[in-house]
Amino acid sequence: MAFEDLLPEVGARGRFHVLQDISLGISLIFVGCHFLIENFTAFVPEHRCRIPFLDNTSALFNVSTNLNFSSLLKLSIPLDSKGKLERCLRFSWPQWLPLSPNVTGQNRSQLETEPCVDGWVYDQSIITSSIVTEWNLVCGFQTLKSLSQSIFFAGNLVGYVTWGFLSDRFGRKWTILSSLLMVAVSSTGAFFVQSFPVYCCFRFLLGSSISGFFLCSGTMIQEWTTSQYRPLVIIIFGLCVSLGHMLLGVVTYVIQEWRKLQLVVSVPLFAFLLTIWWLPESPRWLIVHRKYDEALNVLRKVAKINGVKDENLTVEALRSTTEKELVPAQTHYTMLDLVHLSNLRTRILCLSFAGFTLGVIFYGLSLDLQYLGHNIQMLQVLLGISTLLSRLGTIFIMNHLGRRTILVAGLLLAGLFIPASVFLPQEILHVVLSMLAVNCIVVCISYNGVYATELIPTVVRNRFRGLTLLVDRVGAMLAPLVVTLRHYSPYVSxxxxxIMAITAGLVIFFFLPETQNKPMPDTMQEIEYGHSREEARPKDKRDTTVKISQF
Structure with a gap:
């Protein structure tokens, strides 16, 4: 008997599972806000050099001239190629030449300029303050904004490794509580910081703890869920993240100061610690660690919540489950084994490249919303609503269209929408095509998790899952750095x-098989001979095994 055979004994999908999903899902809504919160807390407003004699109101009052303020600015700040005030330069001393209509561009270029030595003046009409305005992360320091975002995703990467080990060692429940507490503390701590380096440290801690909460809560949910409902639960978790993105946009209509916003989306996490405290430990983890009495108590408690009788739940049943659960664990594979077989190696390389591409594109587009328009709050809400609808749509089309078909179509369409949006002058079309590209990627992300699970054999599936999570975070970490190339040319990123999206789509189309309505492979040999045990047939009667190094 396998553990999954025991779940119907306590209710495969009962009241307990609904309460568990709600408890963790509400927490995920607020945790999900922190992935894109720097769209607002790191917002870059319009800015120009500070001119002391103009921006000091008392000094301005004493200027004996009938010139208006705009004309006075042109005396002190040169114009760029678009006729707007330069963001990072000013004249070394006020010039009367720019007021003359006969002044050519060559004459202006000969005027002596200097950097903004007295600081900057920022437009506060959209966001009143951000880390950019507080620590002047503009002009020569503009790349520091992208650095803070990359540091956050670097924390994600470290967190997946660290919390995965802690979860296997100390159990799911306590790592969920610990990681959520760390999320609440590190995100709230960012409210109090007074320097940019310290802020980056808190963002790193926040990134690592968020990945721990996502990893451990996702594992807990899946270990309590039968294979029939597992894809649905994964999509529901994705919907909670989309709700978080939407909530973030709504809140910023009211709160436009970065510290207050940071506090508002962080403090509720302390309350959610109480709402998930009641969650029991994963019985699958307890059984694997031979804690049969505790596992039996947990299962009986859940059966009572679901209103199911538990006469068949005994210690003997749990012991028989152990024999089934530990069979795959008796053979240990190294990383070299993952690339030993040609078919498995191809699948791992293709899926890793696809995961890397999805991470780069999703965060590269969704963390650069202000490039799409001035109403960033509306854009954030639109992003949340559209990704919510896209994830809902995957529920209905997942079992009707092939995994590979949807992945290839989504990546190719994204590869067409992204460059098309850049060359369109109309802002509305630019926004529409960019949102379509993001949602194509969101659909691909939802499908990629299921597709990868169906392509990789059971004996190395968790090891591969950890590898793909790392590759995905590397892509997310590099995304803000790719976006910084926009400062040199708007077309590069x-x-x-x-190119990445189209290449990934073609790689999947030519090198990976379709998995719809096919059983998942369990062993390495099945991958070498075919997709599943039904297709796994030795190519030669004299060669009926595949040699794998075991340690």
């Missing part, structure tokens, strides 16, 4: 995203 979109073209990079488009």
């Amino acid at each position: 979109p073209i990079i995203f488009a």
Whole structure:
């Protein structure tokens, strides 16, 4: 008997599972806000050099001239190629030449300029304050904004490794509580910081703890869920993240100061510690660690919540489950074994590249919303609503269209929408095509998790899952750095995203098989001979085994 055979004994999908999903799902809504919160807390407003004699109101009052303020600015700040005030330069001393209509561009270029030595003045009409305005992360320091975002995703990467080990060692429940507490503390702590380096440290801690909460809560949910409902639960978790993105946009209509916003989306996490405290430990983890009495108590408690009789739940049943659960664990594979077989190696390389591409494109587009328009709050809400609908749509089409078909179509369409949006002058079309590209990627992300699970054999599936999570976080970490190329040319980063999307789509189409309505492979041999045990047939009667190094 396998553990999954025991779940119907306590209710495969009862009241307990609904309460568990709600408890963790509400927490995920607020945790999900922190992935894109720097769209607002790191917002870059319009800015120009500070001119002391103009921006000091008392000094301005004493200027004996009938010139208006706009004309006075042109005396002190040169104009760029678009006729707007330069963001990072000013004249070394006020010039009367720019007021003359006969002044050519060559004459202006000969005027002596200097950097903004007295600081900057920022437009506060959209966001009143951000880390950019507080620590002047503009002009020569503009790349520091992207650095803080990359540091957050670097924390994600470290967190997946660290919390995965802690979860296997100390159990799911306590790592969920610990990681959520760390999320609450590190995100709230960012409210109090007074320097940018310290802020980056808190963002790193926040990134690592968020990945721990996502990893451990996802594992807990899946270990309590039968294979029939597992894809649905994964999509529901994705919906909670989309709700978090939407909530973030709504809140910023009211709160436009970065510290207050940071506090508002962080403090509720302390309350959610109480709402998930009641969750029992994963019985699957207890059984694997031979804690049969505790596992039996947990299962009986859940059966009572679900209103199911538990006459068949005994210690003997749990012991028989152990024999089944530990069979795959008796053979240990190294990382070299993952690339030993040609078919498995191809699948791992293709899926890793696809995961890397999805991470780069999704965060590269969704963390650069202000490039799409001035109403960033509306854009954030639109992003949340559209991704919510996209994830809902995957529920209905997942079992009707092939995994590979949807992945290839989504990546190719994204590769077409991204560059097309750049060359369109109309802002509305630019927004529509960019949102379509993001949602194509969101659909691909939802499908990629299921597709990868169906392509990799059971004996190395968890090891591969850890590898793909690392590759995905590397992509997310590099995404803000790719976006910084926009400062040199507005076409570079979109073209990079488009090339990656189209390449990933073609790689999946030519090198990976379709898995719809096919059983998942369990052993390495099945991968070498075919997709599943039904297709696994020795190519030669004299060669009926595949040699794998075991340690």
